[in-house]
Amino acid sequence: MPIPAFTRRHFLSATALSAVAPVIASASAPATAAGNAEPSDAILVLRPTRVFKVKDRSHENTESWIVSIAVQTPVPATLEPVALDVELSKDDLVLRRAHYGAEAFAAMTYRSSFAPKLADGRDPPTPLHWPLFLRLRHTEPAAFGTNRMTVAATLKDERGRTIAARVVVPIETYAQATSLVFPFKGKGVVLQAGAANGGHRNRSGQFAIDAMGTDSAWSVCAPGDGKKNSDYPGWGRELVAPAAGVVVALRNDRPDQPVGDSSDPAYFAPEYRKLGGGDPENHLVIDHGHGEFSLLAHFMAGSLRVARGDRVVQGQVLGKLGHSGDTNAPHVHYQLQSGPDWENADALPCRFANVAEEILDRGTFFEAR
Numbered sequence: 001m002p003i004p005a006f007t008r009r010h011f012l013s014a015t016a017l018s019a020v021a022p023v024i025a026s027a028s029a030p031a032t033a034a035g036n037a038e039p040s041d042a043i044l045v046l047r048p049t050r051v052f053k054v055k056d057r058s059h060e061n062t063e064s065w066i067v068s069i070a071v072q073t074p075v076p077a078t079l080e081p082v083a084l085d086v087e088l089s090k091d092d093l094v095l096r097r098a099h100y101g102a103e104a105f106a107a108m109t110y111r112s113s114f115a116p117k118l119a120d121g122r123d124p125p126t127p128l129h130w131p132l133f134l135r136l137r138h139t140e141p142a143a144f145g146t147n148r149m150t151v152a153a154t155l156k157d158e159r160g161r162t163i164a165a166r167v168v169v170p171i172e173t174y175a176q177a178t179s180l181v182f183p184f185k186g187k188g189v190v191l192q193a194g195a196a197n198g199g200h201r202n203r204s205g206q207f208a209i210d211a212m213g214t215d216s217a218w219s220v221c222a223p224g225d226g227k228k229n230s231d232y233p234g235w236g237r238e239l240v241a242p243a244a245g246v247v248v249a250l251r252n253d254r255p256d257q258p259v260g261d262s263s264d265p266a267y268f269a270p271e272y273r274k275l276g277g278g279d280p281e282n283h284l285v286i287d288h289g290h291g292e293f294s295l296l297a298h299f300m301a302g303s304l305r306v307a308r309g310d311r312v313v314q315g316q317v318l319g320k321l322g323h324s325g326d327t328n329a330p331h332v333h334y335q336l337q338s339g340p341d342w343e344n345a346d347a348l349p350c351r352f353a354n355v356a357e358e359i360l361d362r363g364t365f366f367e368a369r
Helices: 102-107 270-275
Strands: 021-027 043-046 062-073 080-090 093-100 129-141 148-156 162-172 186-192 209-213 238-240 245-251 283-289 292-297 317-320 332-337 365-368
Touching: 043 162, 062 148, 062 162, 080 102, 080 129, 129 148, 245 292
Parallel strands: none
Antiparallel strands: 021 043, 021 162, 043 062, 062 129, 080 093, 080 148, 148 162, 186 209, 186 365, 209 332, 238 317, 245 283, 283 292, 292 332
């Protein structure tokens, strides 16, 4: 990227920036009448709908965020990337600008074939189409204080018309409302963390943590070949409620993977076999209030001790760490999210009051007190 241009420009007010503002595209052809939609009516939309930056575990004092943007059209369209312009700013101070030509822009996109839903998971009143999807990852000095990103895309449709669309994205620092404890006690290691650390990429899991329990010597596997679930010190460890709340979703009927170090799709729930993975299997969701929900996944088959509608307290035993669903070894998957449905909620950054490490990235050893 080019050297930051520290110049002042006129921008939207803070009030206007309180929500993501997709801008209707303009095209070289005349605007179409209502009911006669064209690809030129494209907009840029975000999934997740809010973008949060997180500190990196680095001596460089940087922070990172990922923006996932869909090019949304009211009709099916074949669109080709032409150019992409990205501007980072802090309030009205421009920090950095970058311009990407057609080849670089194309390398950041992929074409999607599924029918998108509204942000809350409902079917739209009229069909929507996402012919292109774009992901942008940024790592910047924390001292910059970046709090806004402007993305402008130029594309061409199958008739050769130029389409321009733009979105202004607030880059937020999340203020966690619920005091959380890690969902198991004792020593553990993070297998995979969030998207900025090369980990989970789905909408509600961009800050998720996969953690294995270890023994007192920090080993994740007892002597042996690791083929038995019982070879893993974390297997069967009690999983506890990260905070008080109400259980709003739950599943407890799926078998564990029978081999300790593999993930066999034959043991996924049928709906996830078709998708090729992503199955949380035995799991639950707790509503903590404040718009914060905890998802814990991969419980041991039949181990859950609570039911939907139960009110739990922080530290209450919920069940046992297992190997159910799309897993490669016994572990717990934890994420904080903005709603009860993990497939249609936004990811929320979190930290745990009983873990000394502020940042739990891949490979982090920790002890939950």
